[in-house]
Amino acid sequence: MVEVVIDIEVVYAAVDRQVLRRVSIPAGTAVRAALLASGIGEEFPELDLAECPVGxxxxxxxxxxxxxxxxxxxxxxxxxxxxxxxxxxxxxAAKAAEAKARNQ
Structure with a gap:
């Protein structure tokens, strides 16, 4: 039986750079498994892909x-x-109110 492969994107924005990676994975793959398959964990070792929030x-x-x-x-x-x-x-807002008070 032929395995159906789908294309997705995985994105991550670190403080200093952003990465968008296109990945082909088998249909039916869970989100967390797709993250692990993307290889983004090797590029950002500080990420805990098993626990990090995703959307x-x-x-x-x-x-x-x-x-x-x-x-x-x-x-x-x-x-x-x-x-x-x-x-x-x-x-x-506090800083703006203070500046306004000084200028009056």
Whole structure:
């Protein structure tokens, strides 16, 4: 029996560079298995592909060991945020209010 192969993309954005890798894998492959097959773990050894959060086209996948990839999927590997966006906005607003008060 002929094995059906599909094409997907795996992307990761580190602090200093981004990688988009096109991968051909057997149909029915789970998201996590597709990540491991992509070889991106060798390029970024700091990634724990067995545990890292992932998504497809911006939607977080809660069960990457079960969810199967489909033709054309783009698997995104997420990294922790360096700063809390709410805290950054709060600090920026406080700084703007302080500058406004000084200029009055």
């Amino acid at each position: 497809i086209f911006g939607k977080v996948i809660t069960d990457p060991d079960v969810r199967q990839v489909q033709v054309g999927d783009r698997i995104e590997i997420y990294r922790p945020l360096l700063a809390d966006p709410k805290e950054v906005r709060r600090l920026r």
